[in-house]
Amino acid sequence: xxxxxxxxxxxxxxxxxxxxxxxxxxxxxxxxxxxxxxxxxxxxxxxxxxxxxxxxxxxxxxxxxxxxxxxxxxxxxxxxxxxxxxxxxxxxxxxxxxxxxxxxxxxxxxxxxxxxxxxxxxxxxxxxxxxxxxxxxxxxxxxxxxxxxxxxxxxxxxxxxxxxxxxxxxxxxxxxxxxxxxxxxxxxxxxxxxxxxxxxxxxxxxxxxxxxxxxxxxxxxxxxxxxxxxxxxxxxxxxxxxxxxxxxxxxxxxxxxxxxxxxxxxxxxxxxxxxxxxxxxxxxxxxxxxxxxxxxxxxxxxxxxxxxxxx
Numbered sequence: 001x002x003x004x005x006x007x008x009x010x011x012x013x014x015x016x017x018x019x020x021x022x023x024x025x026x027x028x029x030x031x032x033x034x035x036x037x038x039x040x041x042x043x044x045x046x047x048x049x050x051x052x053x054x055x056x057x058x059x060x061x062x063x064x065x066x067x068x069x070x071x072x073x074x075x076x077x078x079x080x081x082x083x084x085x086x087x088x089x090x091x092x093x094x095x096x097x098x099x100x101x102x103x104x105x106x107x108x109x110x111x112x113x114x115x116x117x118x119x120x121x122x123x124x125x126x127x128x129x130x131x132x133x134x135x136x137x138x139x140x141x142x143x144x145x146x147x148x149x150x151x152x153x154x155x156x157x158x159x160x161x162x163x164x165x166x167x168x169x170x171x172x173x174x175x176x177x178x179x180x181x182x183x184x185x186x187x188x189x190x191x192x193x194x195x196x197x198x199x200x201x202x203x204x205x206x207x208x209x210x211x212x213x214x215x216x217x218x219x220x221x222x223x224x225x226x227x228x229x230x231x232x233x234x235x236x237x238x239x240x241x242x243x244x245x246x247x248x249x250x251x252x253x254x255x256x257x258x259x260x261x262x263x264x265x266x267x268x269x270x271x272x273x274x275x276x277x278x279x280x281x282x283x284x285x286x287x288x289x290x291x292x293x294x295x296x297x298x299x300x301x302x303x304x305x306x307x308x309x310x311x
Contacts, residue, residue, distance in 0.1 A: 042066040
């Protein structure tokens with residue numbers, strides 16, 4: 001997270017109704033180079049954040065008015081503040097209280113009495129993690145890579161501009177309606193594949209979702225994001241141009257056999273391929289027999305399909 005104040009390590013908001021705690025934390029963080037905001041209750045904290053968004057929040061659990069749990073819940077329910085890391089400060093040591101805090105969206109706990117060195121370490125760790133994540137997101141967003149993230153149900157949670165273009169082309173090629181947006185599910189054929197891959201996750205062999213139409217194909221590879229419970233999909237679009245050397249090497253074909261398959265995929269007859277390659281239709285047919293034998297298929301369509309799946 002890049003601070004709006006470049007000469008500080010970041011903006012930290014402290015929300016606590018105990019003056020002693022506010023003074024100790026404010027002095028500790030200011031001396032460490034942070035810009036500090038303070039609030040004595042949840043409502044005043046929410047009001048301040050509407051004007052100046054902090055990079056991280058230290059939030060007391062027990063406060064007058066709305067407590068820390070409710071304050072956290074409101075912050076996490078707003079798109080404007082959902083990404084702010086929240087560290088609860090509490091003297092509570094019951095497991096149910098700790099679990100409730102994490103359930104509301106907190107990323108860590110600081111147990112009272114407050115120890116300044118521990119606070120500095122925990123704040124630094126969380127800010128470093130969020131900054132690294134944002135750097136990665138910016139790199140993907142500003143790069144030519146097509147990518148998106150989904151929740152476990154296949155709903156889009158993050159989408160790069162190139163990822164949106166990929167989905168637009170996918171929908172168009174497959175005559176599907178809809179619009180690629182955060183919050184909406186993946187296109188139906190991708191959603192069905194996504195759910196199937198999750199069901200077979202333990203036996204996953206790394207195969208990709210592939211759908212080809214009119215000589216062009218789209219593929220997506222899934223990678224689970226263990227820390228967030230999301231799934232990253234790296235998207236690719238394959239053009240109709242064939243890499244003959246790659247086809248020849250990957251399938252054990254001769255260069256001439258790869259050439260013939262390429263022209264067959266473009267709808268050419270044996271006679272037409274023969275004219276293009278200066279061979280007789282009989283010779284082309286003989287090559288096709290060898291191709292079928294090598295690929296273990298019996299039709300031209302099946303042979304072309306195997307090549308497209310390797311593209």
